[in-house]
Amino acid sequence: MAAVEDNPYVAFSTLAVGERFVGRRGQRLMLLRTVAAGRASCAIIGLPRVGKSSLARFVLDQAMHLDNVVAVWIGVGGIDDGQSILSALLDELPLPDDGPDERPDETRANDVLKRRLQDLRRAGRRVVAVFDEFDSVRQTLDPDLSTRRLRELVNDTAKYAFTAMLVCRRDLSVIEEQIPDLSNLANACQRLLLKGFDEEEFAELVARGFPDGLDAADHATLVETTGQFPILAEEALMHVYDGHPASGAASRLDGACGQLSAEWQHLLDNAGVWGVLLDVAREGTCDYGWERDQLLNYGLIVPDGSGRTSYRIRYEFLAARLADIAGAAPQRWSTDVD
Known part of the structure:
Protein backbone atom coordinates (compact mmCIF):
# COMPACT_ATOMS: atom_id res chain seq x y z
CA MET A 1 0.00 0.00 0.00
CA ALA A 2 1.38 3.44 -0.97
CA ALA A 3 2.10 6.03 1.69
CA VAL A 4 -0.72 8.54 2.09
CA GLU A 5 1.52 11.48 1.27
CA ASP A 6 2.47 9.85 -2.03
CA ASN A 7 -1.11 9.36 -3.18
CA PRO A 8 -1.79 11.97 -5.90
CA TYR A 9 -5.54 11.76 -5.37
CA VAL A 10 -5.90 12.44 -1.63
CA ALA A 11 -6.95 16.09 -2.12
CA PHE A 12 -9.97 15.08 -4.22
CA SER A 13 -12.40 17.25 -2.22
CA THR A 14 -10.49 20.51 -2.79
CA LEU A 15 -9.95 22.80 -5.78
CA ALA A 16 -7.88 21.05 -8.44
CA VAL A 17 -4.91 23.36 -8.90
CA GLY A 18 -1.43 22.92 -10.32
CA GLU A 19 -0.66 19.39 -11.44
CA ARG A 20 -3.99 18.16 -10.11
CA PHE A 21 -5.89 20.07 -12.79
CA VAL A 22 -6.49 17.87 -15.82
CA GLY A 23 -8.56 18.02 -18.99
CA ARG A 24 -10.89 20.86 -20.02
CA ARG A 25 -8.61 21.85 -22.90
CA GLY A 26 -11.34 23.35 -25.07
CA GLN A 27 -12.88 25.24 -22.16
CA ARG A 28 -9.49 26.50 -21.00
CA LEU A 29 -8.68 27.83 -24.46
CA MET A 30 -12.04 29.53 -24.78
CA LEU A 31 -11.70 31.30 -21.40
CA LEU A 32 -8.08 32.27 -22.01
CA ARG A 33 -8.99 33.79 -25.38
CA THR A 34 -11.97 35.72 -24.02
CA VAL A 35 -11.96 36.48 -20.31
CA ALA A 36 -8.22 36.29 -19.59
CA ALA A 37 -7.47 38.23 -22.78
CA GLY A 38 -9.83 41.01 -21.72
CA ARG A 39 -12.28 40.54 -24.59
CA ALA A 40 -15.47 39.24 -22.95
CA SER A 41 -16.98 37.86 -19.76
CA CYS A 42 -18.41 34.39 -19.28
CA ALA A 43 -20.71 32.41 -17.00
CA ILE A 44 -19.37 28.93 -16.17
CA ILE A 45 -22.40 26.75 -15.49
CA GLY A 46 -22.56 23.20 -14.21
CA LEU A 47 -23.55 20.77 -11.50
CA PRO A 48 -22.12 21.01 -7.99
CA ARG A 49 -18.62 19.47 -7.77
CA VAL A 50 -18.15 19.17 -11.54
CA GLY A 51 -15.05 21.38 -11.45
CA LYS A 52 -16.33 24.87 -12.30
CA SER A 53 -14.30 26.65 -9.62
CA SER A 54 -11.19 24.62 -10.46
CA LEU A 55 -11.48 25.69 -14.11
CA ALA A 56 -11.95 29.34 -13.13
CA ARG A 57 -8.98 29.11 -10.74
CA PHE A 58 -6.78 27.64 -13.48
CA VAL A 59 -7.64 30.44 -15.91
CA LEU A 60 -7.21 33.13 -13.26
CA ASP A 61 -3.81 31.70 -12.30
CA GLN A 62 -2.78 31.92 -15.95
CA ALA A 63 -4.05 35.48 -16.20
CA MET A 64 -2.22 36.68 -13.10
CA HIS A 65 1.10 35.85 -14.73
CA LEU A 66 0.45 38.58 -17.30
CA ASP A 67 2.17 41.84 -16.32
CA ASN A 68 -0.83 44.07 -16.92
CA VAL A 69 -3.51 41.97 -15.21
CA VAL A 70 -4.99 42.47 -11.76
CA ALA A 71 -6.44 39.05 -10.88
CA VAL A 72 -9.27 39.00 -8.34
CA TRP A 73 -11.13 36.09 -6.70
CA ILE A 74 -14.42 36.82 -4.91
CA GLY A 75 -16.37 34.13 -3.08
CA VAL A 76 -19.87 35.52 -3.39
CA GLY A 77 -21.19 33.07 -0.81
CA GLY A 78 -18.81 34.57 1.76
CA ILE A 79 -19.67 38.24 1.22
CA ASP A 80 -20.64 39.92 4.48
CA ASP A 81 -24.26 40.74 5.17
CA GLY A 82 -24.99 44.28 4.06
CA GLN A 83 -22.30 44.27 1.37
CA SER A 84 -22.83 44.21 -2.38
CA ILE A 85 -20.73 42.33 -4.92
CA LEU A 86 -19.46 45.69 -6.20
CA SER A 87 -18.05 46.83 -2.86
CA ALA A 88 -16.54 43.34 -2.41
CA LEU A 89 -14.82 43.79 -5.78
CA LEU A 90 -13.63 47.25 -4.82
CA ASP A 91 -12.06 45.87 -1.63
CA GLU A 92 -9.89 43.54 -3.72
CA LEU A 93 -8.52 46.15 -6.13
CA PRO A 94 -5.13 47.79 -5.57
CA LEU A 95 -5.17 51.19 -3.94
CA PRO A 96 -4.35 54.26 -6.01
CA ASP A 97 -0.71 55.38 -5.94
CA ASP A 98 -1.74 58.81 -4.79
CA GLY A 99 -4.84 60.34 -3.34
CA PRO A 100 -7.01 59.10 -0.45
CA ASP A 101 -7.81 55.46 0.22
CA GLU A 102 -11.50 55.60 -0.54
CA ARG A 103 -13.62 53.01 1.30
CA PRO A 104 -17.06 54.40 0.52
CA ASP A 105 -20.40 53.32 1.84
CA GLU A 106 -22.62 51.29 -0.46
CA THR A 107 -24.31 54.33 -1.97
CA ARG A 108 -20.98 55.51 -3.44
CA ALA A 109 -19.27 52.16 -4.07
CA ASN A 110 -20.26 52.02 -7.73
CA ASP A 111 -18.87 55.46 -8.55
CA VAL A 112 -15.61 54.80 -6.74
CA LEU A 113 -15.30 51.35 -8.39
CA LYS A 114 -15.74 52.82 -11.87
CA ARG A 115 -13.15 55.47 -11.15
CA ARG A 116 -10.71 52.89 -9.79
CA LEU A 117 -11.12 50.68 -12.87
CA GLN A 118 -10.61 53.60 -15.21
CA ASP A 119 -7.51 54.69 -13.29
CA LEU A 120 -6.10 51.18 -13.70
CA ARG A 121 -6.94 51.22 -17.41
CA ARG A 122 -5.14 54.52 -17.89
CA ALA A 123 -2.14 52.97 -16.13
CA GLY A 124 -2.15 50.19 -18.71
CA ARG A 125 -3.69 47.58 -16.43
CA ARG A 126 -6.92 45.60 -16.55
CA VAL A 127 -8.92 43.49 -14.12
CA VAL A 128 -9.88 39.84 -14.51
CA ALA A 129 -12.23 38.71 -11.76
CA VAL A 130 -13.86 35.46 -10.70
CA PHE A 131 -17.17 35.58 -8.87
CA ASP A 132 -17.33 32.12 -7.34
CA GLU A 133 -20.70 30.75 -6.17
CA PHE A 134 -22.44 33.49 -8.12
CA ASP A 135 -25.85 31.93 -7.38
CA SER A 136 -25.44 33.43 -3.88
CA VAL A 137 -25.72 36.93 -5.34
CA ARG A 138 -29.40 36.65 -4.48
CA GLN A 139 -28.47 36.93 -0.78
CA THR A 140 -26.20 39.98 -1.13
CA LEU A 141 -27.17 43.60 -0.66
CA ASP A 142 -29.31 45.05 -3.49
CA PRO A 143 -28.72 42.16 -5.92
CA ASP A 144 -30.91 43.71 -8.60
CA LEU A 145 -29.03 47.02 -8.59
CA SER A 146 -25.53 45.55 -8.24
CA THR A 147 -26.05 43.01 -11.03
CA ARG A 148 -27.27 45.76 -13.36
CA ARG A 149 -24.15 47.72 -12.54
CA LEU A 150 -21.98 44.65 -13.03
CA ARG A 151 -23.56 44.28 -16.45
CA GLU A 152 -22.44 47.83 -17.30
CA LEU A 153 -18.85 46.94 -16.42
CA VAL A 154 -18.66 43.69 -18.39
CA ASN A 155 -20.49 45.17 -21.35
CA ASP A 156 -17.97 47.96 -21.93
CA THR A 157 -14.51 46.40 -21.77
CA ALA A 158 -12.98 49.31 -23.68
CA LYS A 159 -14.04 51.81 -21.01
CA TYR A 160 -13.45 49.77 -17.85
CA ALA A 161 -10.87 47.13 -18.90
CA PHE A 162 -12.79 44.59 -16.83
CA THR A 163 -13.80 41.00 -17.57
CA ALA A 164 -15.24 38.36 -15.27
CA MET A 165 -16.00 34.68 -14.88
CA LEU A 166 -19.28 34.03 -13.05
CA VAL A 167 -19.24 30.53 -11.56
CA CYS A 168 -22.83 29.30 -11.35
CA ARG A 169 -24.80 26.16 -10.61
CA ARG A 170 -27.77 27.62 -12.42
CA ASP A 171 -28.01 29.28 -15.77
CA LEU A 172 -28.16 33.06 -15.43
CA SER A 173 -31.57 32.87 -17.07
CA VAL A 174 -32.76 30.78 -14.10
CA ILE A 175 -31.16 33.07 -11.52
CA GLU A 176 -32.71 36.09 -13.19
CA GLU A 177 -36.20 34.78 -12.46
CA GLN A 178 -35.48 35.46 -8.79
CA ILE A 179 -33.81 38.85 -9.31
CA PRO A 180 -35.56 41.55 -11.34
CA ASP A 181 -33.64 43.06 -14.24
CA LEU A 182 -30.84 40.46 -14.26
CA SER A 183 -31.59 39.39 -17.82
CA ASN A 184 -29.30 42.09 -19.21
CA LEU A 185 -26.38 40.53 -17.35
CA ALA A 186 -27.20 37.14 -18.86
CA ASN A 187 -27.14 38.69 -22.31
CA ALA A 188 -23.80 40.38 -21.63
CA CYS A 189 -21.95 37.17 -20.72
CA GLN A 190 -20.92 34.26 -22.86
CA ARG A 191 -22.01 30.86 -21.61
CA LEU A 192 -19.83 27.83 -20.91
CA LEU A 193 -21.53 24.58 -19.91
CA LEU A 194 -19.28 22.24 -17.92
CA LYS A 195 -20.10 18.53 -17.74
CA GLY A 196 -18.38 15.41 -16.43
CA ALA A 250 -19.21 1.42 -5.57
CA SER A 251 -19.48 0.63 -1.86
CA ARG A 252 -16.67 3.03 -0.95
CA LEU A 253 -18.35 5.83 -2.91
CA ASP A 254 -21.83 5.16 -1.59
CA GLY A 255 -21.82 8.12 0.80
CA ALA A 256 -20.35 10.53 -1.73
CA CYS A 257 -22.84 9.43 -4.38
CA GLY A 258 -25.73 9.91 -1.96
CA GLN A 259 -24.56 13.40 -1.07
CA LEU A 260 -24.13 14.38 -4.71
CA SER A 261 -27.55 13.02 -5.61
CA ALA A 262 -29.15 15.03 -2.81
CA GLU A 263 -27.38 18.22 -3.91
CA TRP A 264 -28.43 17.67 -7.50
CA GLN A 265 -32.03 16.98 -6.48
CA HIS A 266 -32.16 20.27 -4.55
CA LEU A 267 -30.73 22.16 -7.52
CA LEU A 268 -33.01 20.56 -10.10
CA ASP A 269 -36.09 20.86 -7.91
CA ASN A 270 -35.38 24.57 -7.52
CA ALA A 271 -35.03 24.86 -11.30
CA GLY A 272 -38.27 22.95 -11.88
CA VAL A 273 -36.75 20.02 -13.78
CA TRP A 274 -36.42 17.29 -11.12
CA GLY A 275 -39.81 15.86 -12.10
CA VAL A 276 -38.69 15.67 -15.73
CA LEU A 277 -35.61 13.69 -14.69
CA LEU A 278 -37.89 11.29 -12.80
CA ASP A 279 -39.93 10.86 -15.98
CA VAL A 280 -36.77 9.88 -17.84
CA ALA A 281 -36.06 7.30 -15.14
CA ARG A 282 -39.59 5.91 -15.38
CA GLU A 283 -40.14 5.96 -19.12
CA GLY A 284 -36.78 6.45 -20.81
CA THR A 285 -38.20 9.32 -22.84
CA CYS A 286 -38.20 13.11 -22.65
CA ASP A 287 -40.18 15.29 -25.03
CA TYR A 288 -40.00 18.53 -23.05
CA GLY A 289 -38.25 21.48 -24.63
CA TRP A 290 -36.59 23.83 -22.13
CA GLU A 291 -36.56 21.25 -19.32
CA ARG A 292 -34.89 18.62 -21.51
CA ASP A 293 -32.29 21.16 -22.60
CA GLN A 294 -31.46 21.90 -18.97
CA LEU A 295 -30.83 18.22 -18.25
CA LEU A 296 -28.74 17.85 -21.40
CA ASN A 297 -26.74 20.95 -20.52
CA TYR A 298 -25.90 19.46 -17.14
CA GLY A 299 -24.94 16.20 -18.79
CA LEU A 300 -27.44 14.26 -16.67
CA ILE A 301 -29.20 12.63 -19.61
CA VAL A 302 -27.90 11.43 -22.95
CA PRO A 303 -29.71 10.12 -26.04
CA ASP A 304 -29.92 6.32 -25.99
CA GLY A 305 -30.11 6.03 -29.78
CA SER A 306 -33.43 4.23 -29.91
CA GLY A 307 -35.61 7.19 -30.85
CA ARG A 308 -35.86 10.95 -31.15
CA THR A 309 -37.18 11.40 -27.62
CA SER A 310 -35.39 8.44 -26.01
CA TYR A 311 -32.90 9.27 -23.28
CA ARG A 312 -31.17 7.58 -20.39
CA ILE A 313 -29.56 8.77 -17.18
CA ARG A 314 -25.82 9.17 -17.66
CA TYR A 315 -24.76 8.28 -14.10
CA GLU A 316 -25.46 4.79 -12.84
CA PHE A 317 -25.63 5.78 -9.16
CA LEU A 318 -28.15 8.51 -9.98
CA ALA A 319 -30.20 6.14 -12.15
CA ALA A 320 -30.43 3.72 -9.21
CA ARG A 321 -31.55 6.48 -6.84
CA LEU A 322 -34.14 7.73 -9.31
CA ALA A 323 -35.43 4.19 -9.82
CA ASP A 324 -35.98 3.88 -6.08
CA ILE A 325 -37.82 7.19 -5.93
CA ALA A 326 -39.87 6.63 -9.07
CA GLY A 327 -40.65 3.00 -8.31
CA ALA A 328 -39.31 2.00 -11.71
CA ALA A 329 -36.96 -0.75 -12.80
CA PRO A 330 -33.36 0.47 -13.17
CA GLN A 331 -32.51 1.50 -16.71
CA ARG A 332 -30.21 -0.54 -18.86
CA TRP A 333 -26.92 1.27 -18.39
CA SER A 334 -24.06 1.78 -20.77
CA THR A 335 -20.77 3.65 -20.63
CA ASP A 336 -21.40 5.38 -23.97
CA VAL A 337 -21.83 9.13 -23.48
CA ASP A 338 -22.33 10.40 -27.00
Whole structure:
Protein backbone atom coordinates (compact mmCIF):
# COMPACT_ATOMS: atom_id res chain seq x y z
CA MET A 1 0.00 0.00 0.00
CA ALA A 2 1.38 3.44 -0.97
CA ALA A 3 2.10 6.03 1.69
CA VAL A 4 -0.72 8.54 2.09
CA GLU A 5 1.52 11.48 1.27
CA ASP A 6 2.47 9.85 -2.03
CA ASN A 7 -1.11 9.36 -3.18
CA PRO A 8 -1.79 11.97 -5.90
CA TYR A 9 -5.54 11.76 -5.37
CA VAL A 10 -5.90 12.44 -1.63
CA ALA A 11 -6.95 16.09 -2.12
CA PHE A 12 -9.97 15.08 -4.22
CA SER A 13 -12.40 17.25 -2.22
CA THR A 14 -10.49 20.51 -2.79
CA LEU A 15 -9.95 22.80 -5.78
CA ALA A 16 -7.88 21.05 -8.44
CA VAL A 17 -4.91 23.36 -8.90
CA GLY A 18 -1.43 22.92 -10.32
CA GLU A 19 -0.66 19.39 -11.44
CA ARG A 20 -3.99 18.16 -10.11
CA PHE A 21 -5.89 20.07 -12.79
CA VAL A 22 -6.49 17.87 -15.82
CA GLY A 23 -8.56 18.02 -18.99
CA ARG A 24 -10.89 20.86 -20.02
CA ARG A 25 -8.61 21.85 -22.90
CA GLY A 26 -11.34 23.35 -25.07
CA GLN A 27 -12.88 25.24 -22.16
CA ARG A 28 -9.49 26.50 -21.00
CA LEU A 29 -8.68 27.83 -24.46
CA MET A 30 -12.04 29.53 -24.78
CA LEU A 31 -11.70 31.30 -21.40
CA LEU A 32 -8.08 32.27 -22.01
CA ARG A 33 -8.99 33.79 -25.38
CA THR A 34 -11.97 35.72 -24.02
CA VAL A 35 -11.96 36.48 -20.31
CA ALA A 36 -8.22 36.29 -19.59
CA ALA A 37 -7.47 38.23 -22.78
CA GLY A 38 -9.83 41.01 -21.72
CA ARG A 39 -12.28 40.54 -24.59
CA ALA A 40 -15.47 39.24 -22.95
CA SER A 41 -16.98 37.86 -19.76
CA CYS A 42 -18.41 34.39 -19.28
CA ALA A 43 -20.71 32.41 -17.00
CA ILE A 44 -19.37 28.93 -16.17
CA ILE A 45 -22.40 26.75 -15.49
CA GLY A 46 -22.56 23.20 -14.21
CA LEU A 47 -23.55 20.77 -11.50
CA PRO A 48 -22.12 21.01 -7.99
CA ARG A 49 -18.62 19.47 -7.77
CA VAL A 50 -18.15 19.17 -11.54
CA GLY A 51 -15.05 21.38 -11.45
CA LYS A 52 -16.33 24.87 -12.30
CA SER A 53 -14.30 26.65 -9.62
CA SER A 54 -11.19 24.62 -10.46
CA LEU A 55 -11.48 25.69 -14.11
CA ALA A 56 -11.95 29.34 -13.13
CA ARG A 57 -8.98 29.11 -10.74
CA PHE A 58 -6.78 27.64 -13.48
CA VAL A 59 -7.64 30.44 -15.91
CA LEU A 60 -7.21 33.13 -13.26
CA ASP A 61 -3.81 31.70 -12.30
CA GLN A 62 -2.78 31.92 -15.95
CA ALA A 63 -4.05 35.48 -16.20
CA MET A 64 -2.22 36.68 -13.10
CA HIS A 65 1.10 35.85 -14.73
CA LEU A 66 0.45 38.58 -17.30
CA ASP A 67 2.17 41.84 -16.32
CA ASN A 68 -0.83 44.07 -16.92
CA VAL A 69 -3.51 41.97 -15.21
CA VAL A 70 -4.99 42.47 -11.76
CA ALA A 71 -6.44 39.05 -10.88
CA VAL A 72 -9.27 39.00 -8.34
CA TRP A 73 -11.13 36.09 -6.70
CA ILE A 74 -14.42 36.82 -4.91
CA GLY A 75 -16.37 34.13 -3.08
CA VAL A 76 -19.87 35.52 -3.39
CA GLY A 77 -21.19 33.07 -0.81
CA GLY A 78 -18.81 34.57 1.76
CA ILE A 79 -19.67 38.24 1.22
CA ASP A 80 -20.64 39.92 4.48
CA ASP A 81 -24.26 40.74 5.17
CA GLY A 82 -24.99 44.28 4.06
CA GLN A 83 -22.30 44.27 1.37
CA SER A 84 -22.83 44.21 -2.38
CA ILE A 85 -20.73 42.33 -4.92
CA LEU A 86 -19.46 45.69 -6.20
CA SER A 87 -18.05 46.83 -2.86
CA ALA A 88 -16.54 43.34 -2.41
CA LEU A 89 -14.82 43.79 -5.78
CA LEU A 90 -13.63 47.25 -4.82
CA ASP A 91 -12.06 45.87 -1.63
CA GLU A 92 -9.89 43.54 -3.72
CA LEU A 93 -8.52 46.15 -6.13
CA PRO A 94 -5.13 47.79 -5.57
CA LEU A 95 -5.17 51.19 -3.94
CA PRO A 96 -4.35 54.26 -6.01
CA ASP A 97 -0.71 55.38 -5.94
CA ASP A 98 -1.74 58.81 -4.79
CA GLY A 99 -4.84 60.34 -3.34
CA PRO A 100 -7.01 59.10 -0.45
CA ASP A 101 -7.81 55.46 0.22
CA GLU A 102 -11.50 55.60 -0.54
CA ARG A 103 -13.62 53.01 1.30
CA PRO A 104 -17.06 54.40 0.52
CA ASP A 105 -20.40 53.32 1.84
CA GLU A 106 -22.62 51.29 -0.46
CA THR A 107 -24.31 54.33 -1.97
CA ARG A 108 -20.98 55.51 -3.44
CA ALA A 109 -19.27 52.16 -4.07
CA ASN A 110 -20.26 52.02 -7.73
CA ASP A 111 -18.87 55.46 -8.55
CA VAL A 112 -15.61 54.80 -6.74
CA LEU A 113 -15.30 51.35 -8.39
CA LYS A 114 -15.74 52.82 -11.87
CA ARG A 115 -13.15 55.47 -11.15
CA ARG A 116 -10.71 52.89 -9.79
CA LEU A 117 -11.12 50.68 -12.87
CA GLN A 118 -10.61 53.60 -15.21
CA ASP A 119 -7.51 54.69 -13.29
CA LEU A 120 -6.10 51.18 -13.70
CA ARG A 121 -6.94 51.22 -17.41
CA ARG A 122 -5.14 54.52 -17.89
CA ALA A 123 -2.14 52.97 -16.13
CA GLY A 124 -2.15 50.19 -18.71
CA ARG A 125 -3.69 47.58 -16.43
CA ARG A 126 -6.92 45.60 -16.55
CA VAL A 127 -8.92 43.49 -14.12
CA VAL A 128 -9.88 39.84 -14.51
CA ALA A 129 -12.23 38.71 -11.76
CA VAL A 130 -13.86 35.46 -10.70
CA PHE A 131 -17.17 35.58 -8.87
CA ASP A 132 -17.33 32.12 -7.34
CA GLU A 133 -20.70 30.75 -6.17
CA PHE A 134 -22.44 33.49 -8.12
CA ASP A 135 -25.85 31.93 -7.38
CA SER A 136 -25.44 33.43 -3.88
CA VAL A 137 -25.72 36.93 -5.34
CA ARG A 138 -29.40 36.65 -4.48
CA GLN A 139 -28.47 36.93 -0.78
CA THR A 140 -26.20 39.98 -1.13
CA LEU A 141 -27.17 43.60 -0.66
CA ASP A 142 -29.31 45.05 -3.49
CA PRO A 143 -28.72 42.16 -5.92
CA ASP A 144 -30.91 43.71 -8.60
CA LEU A 145 -29.03 47.02 -8.59
CA SER A 146 -25.53 45.55 -8.24
CA THR A 147 -26.05 43.01 -11.03
CA ARG A 148 -27.27 45.76 -13.36
CA ARG A 149 -24.15 47.72 -12.54
CA LEU A 150 -21.98 44.65 -13.03
CA ARG A 151 -23.56 44.28 -16.45
CA GLU A 152 -22.44 47.83 -17.30
CA LEU A 153 -18.85 46.94 -16.42
CA VAL A 154 -18.66 43.69 -18.39
CA ASN A 155 -20.49 45.17 -21.35
CA ASP A 156 -17.97 47.96 -21.93
CA THR A 157 -14.51 46.40 -21.77
CA ALA A 158 -12.98 49.31 -23.68
CA LYS A 159 -14.04 51.81 -21.01
CA TYR A 160 -13.45 49.77 -17.85
CA ALA A 161 -10.87 47.13 -18.90
CA PHE A 162 -12.79 44.59 -16.83
CA THR A 163 -13.80 41.00 -17.57
CA ALA A 164 -15.24 38.36 -15.27
CA MET A 165 -16.00 34.68 -14.88
CA LEU A 166 -19.28 34.03 -13.05
CA VAL A 167 -19.24 30.53 -11.56
CA CYS A 168 -22.83 29.30 -11.35
CA ARG A 169 -24.80 26.16 -10.61
CA ARG A 170 -27.77 27.62 -12.42
CA ASP A 171 -28.01 29.28 -15.77
CA LEU A 172 -28.16 33.06 -15.43
CA SER A 173 -31.57 32.87 -17.07
CA VAL A 174 -32.76 30.78 -14.10
CA ILE A 175 -31.16 33.07 -11.52
CA GLU A 176 -32.71 36.09 -13.19
CA GLU A 177 -36.20 34.78 -12.46
CA GLN A 178 -35.48 35.46 -8.79
CA ILE A 179 -33.81 38.85 -9.31
CA PRO A 180 -35.56 41.55 -11.34
CA ASP A 181 -33.64 43.06 -14.24
CA LEU A 182 -30.84 40.46 -14.26
CA SER A 183 -31.59 39.39 -17.82
CA ASN A 184 -29.30 42.09 -19.21
CA LEU A 185 -26.38 40.53 -17.35
CA ALA A 186 -27.20 37.14 -18.86
CA ASN A 187 -27.14 38.69 -22.31
CA ALA A 188 -23.80 40.38 -21.63
CA CYS A 189 -21.95 37.17 -20.72
CA GLN A 190 -20.92 34.26 -22.86
CA ARG A 191 -22.01 30.86 -21.61
CA LEU A 192 -19.83 27.83 -20.91
CA LEU A 193 -21.53 24.58 -19.91
CA LEU A 194 -19.28 22.24 -17.92
CA LYS A 195 -20.10 18.53 -17.74
CA GLY A 196 -18.38 15.41 -16.43
CA PHE A 197 -15.11 14.18 -17.90
CA ASP A 198 -15.00 12.49 -21.27
CA GLU A 199 -12.89 9.37 -21.81
CA GLU A 200 -9.75 11.33 -22.73
CA GLU A 201 -10.00 13.51 -19.62
CA PHE A 202 -10.64 10.49 -17.41
CA ALA A 203 -7.58 8.77 -18.89
CA GLU A 204 -5.51 11.89 -18.14
CA LEU A 205 -6.70 11.77 -14.53
CA VAL A 206 -5.78 8.08 -14.30
CA ALA A 207 -2.32 8.77 -15.72
CA ARG A 208 -1.49 11.11 -12.84
CA GLY A 209 -1.15 8.12 -10.56
CA PHE A 210 -0.92 5.26 -13.02
CA PRO A 211 1.34 6.32 -15.92
CA ASP A 212 0.87 2.95 -17.63
CA GLY A 213 -2.88 3.02 -17.11
CA LEU A 214 -5.13 0.65 -15.20
CA ASP A 215 -5.98 -2.91 -15.99
CA ALA A 216 -8.71 -2.81 -18.66
CA ALA A 217 -11.29 -4.42 -16.39
CA ASP A 218 -10.50 -2.02 -13.52
CA HIS A 219 -10.65 0.94 -15.89
CA ALA A 220 -14.08 -0.13 -17.16
CA THR A 221 -15.31 -0.69 -13.60
CA LEU A 222 -14.33 2.82 -12.52
CA VAL A 223 -15.86 4.38 -15.62
CA GLU A 224 -19.13 2.62 -14.88
CA THR A 225 -19.10 3.31 -11.15
CA THR A 226 -18.17 7.01 -11.30
CA GLY A 227 -19.63 7.95 -14.67
CA GLN A 228 -16.32 9.84 -15.07
CA PHE A 229 -17.68 12.56 -12.78
CA PRO A 230 -14.53 14.38 -11.60
CA ILE A 231 -14.77 14.27 -7.82
CA LEU A 232 -16.04 10.68 -7.78
CA ALA A 233 -13.38 9.55 -10.24
CA GLU A 234 -10.61 11.11 -8.18
CA GLU A 235 -11.91 9.63 -4.91
CA ALA A 236 -12.23 6.17 -6.49
CA LEU A 237 -8.68 6.40 -7.85
CA MET A 238 -7.44 7.39 -4.41
CA HIS A 239 -8.74 4.10 -3.03
CA VAL A 240 -7.33 2.08 -5.93
CA TYR A 241 -3.95 3.77 -5.54
CA ASP A 242 -3.98 2.73 -1.88
CA GLY A 243 -4.39 -0.88 -2.97
CA HIS A 244 -8.14 -1.36 -2.69
CA PRO A 245 -9.80 -3.29 -5.52
CA ALA A 246 -11.68 -1.35 -8.17
CA SER A 247 -14.55 -3.78 -7.75
CA GLY A 248 -15.22 -2.27 -4.32
CA ALA A 249 -15.42 1.32 -5.56
CA ALA A 250 -19.21 1.42 -5.57
CA SER A 251 -19.48 0.63 -1.86
CA ARG A 252 -16.67 3.03 -0.95
CA LEU A 253 -18.35 5.83 -2.91
CA ASP A 254 -21.83 5.16 -1.59
CA GLY A 255 -21.82 8.12 0.80
CA ALA A 256 -20.35 10.53 -1.73
CA CYS A 257 -22.84 9.43 -4.38
CA GLY A 258 -25.73 9.91 -1.96
CA GLN A 259 -24.56 13.40 -1.07
CA LEU A 260 -24.13 14.38 -4.71
CA SER A 261 -27.55 13.02 -5.61
CA ALA A 262 -29.15 15.03 -2.81
CA GLU A 263 -27.38 18.22 -3.91
CA TRP A 264 -28.43 17.67 -7.50
CA GLN A 265 -32.03 16.98 -6.48
CA HIS A 266 -32.16 20.27 -4.55
CA LEU A 267 -30.73 22.16 -7.52
CA LEU A 268 -33.01 20.56 -10.10
CA ASP A 269 -36.09 20.86 -7.91
CA ASN A 270 -35.38 24.57 -7.52
CA ALA A 271 -35.03 24.86 -11.30
CA GLY A 272 -38.27 22.95 -11.88
CA VAL A 273 -36.75 20.02 -13.78
CA TRP A 274 -36.42 17.29 -11.12
CA GLY A 275 -39.81 15.86 -12.10
CA VAL A 276 -38.69 15.67 -15.73
CA LEU A 277 -35.61 13.69 -14.69
CA LEU A 278 -37.89 11.29 -12.80
CA ASP A 279 -39.93 10.86 -15.98
CA VAL A 280 -36.77 9.88 -17.84
CA ALA A 281 -36.06 7.30 -15.14
CA ARG A 282 -39.59 5.91 -15.38
CA GLU A 283 -40.14 5.96 -19.12
CA GLY A 284 -36.78 6.45 -20.81
CA THR A 285 -38.20 9.32 -22.84
CA CYS A 286 -38.20 13.11 -22.65
CA ASP A 287 -40.18 15.29 -25.03
CA TYR A 288 -40.00 18.53 -23.05
CA GLY A 289 -38.25 21.48 -24.63
CA TRP A 290 -36.59 23.83 -22.13
CA GLU A 291 -36.56 21.25 -19.32
CA ARG A 292 -34.89 18.62 -21.51
CA ASP A 293 -32.29 21.16 -22.60
CA GLN A 294 -31.46 21.90 -18.97
CA LEU A 295 -30.83 18.22 -18.25
CA LEU A 296 -28.74 17.85 -21.40
CA ASN A 297 -26.74 20.95 -20.52
CA TYR A 298 -25.90 19.46 -17.14
CA GLY A 299 -24.94 16.20 -18.79
CA LEU A 300 -27.44 14.26 -16.67
CA ILE A 301 -29.20 12.63 -19.61
CA VAL A 302 -27.90 11.43 -22.95
CA PRO A 303 -29.71 10.12 -26.04
CA ASP A 304 -29.92 6.32 -25.99
CA GLY A 305 -30.11 6.03 -29.78
CA SER A 306 -33.43 4.23 -29.91
CA GLY A 307 -35.61 7.19 -30.85
CA ARG A 308 -35.86 10.95 -31.15
CA THR A 309 -37.18 11.40 -27.62
CA SER A 310 -35.39 8.44 -26.01
CA TYR A 311 -32.90 9.27 -23.28
CA ARG A 312 -31.17 7.58 -20.39
CA ILE A 313 -29.56 8.77 -17.18
CA ARG A 314 -25.82 9.17 -17.66
CA TYR A 315 -24.76 8.28 -14.10
CA GLU A 316 -25.46 4.79 -12.84
CA PHE A 317 -25.63 5.78 -9.16
CA LEU A 318 -28.15 8.51 -9.98
CA ALA A 319 -30.20 6.14 -12.15
CA ALA A 320 -30.43 3.72 -9.21
CA ARG A 321 -31.55 6.48 -6.84
CA LEU A 322 -34.14 7.73 -9.31
CA ALA A 323 -35.43 4.19 -9.82
CA ASP A 324 -35.98 3.88 -6.08
CA ILE A 325 -37.82 7.19 -5.93
CA ALA A 326 -39.87 6.63 -9.07
CA GLY A 327 -40.65 3.00 -8.31
CA ALA A 328 -39.31 2.00 -11.71
CA ALA A 329 -36.96 -0.75 -12.80
CA PRO A 330 -33.36 0.47 -13.17
CA GLN A 331 -32.51 1.50 -16.71
CA ARG A 332 -30.21 -0.54 -18.86
CA TRP A 333 -26.92 1.27 -18.39
CA SER A 334 -24.06 1.78 -20.77
CA THR A 335 -20.77 3.65 -20.63
CA ASP A 336 -21.40 5.38 -23.97
CA VAL A 337 -21.83 9.13 -23.48
CA ASP A 338 -22.33 10.40 -27.00
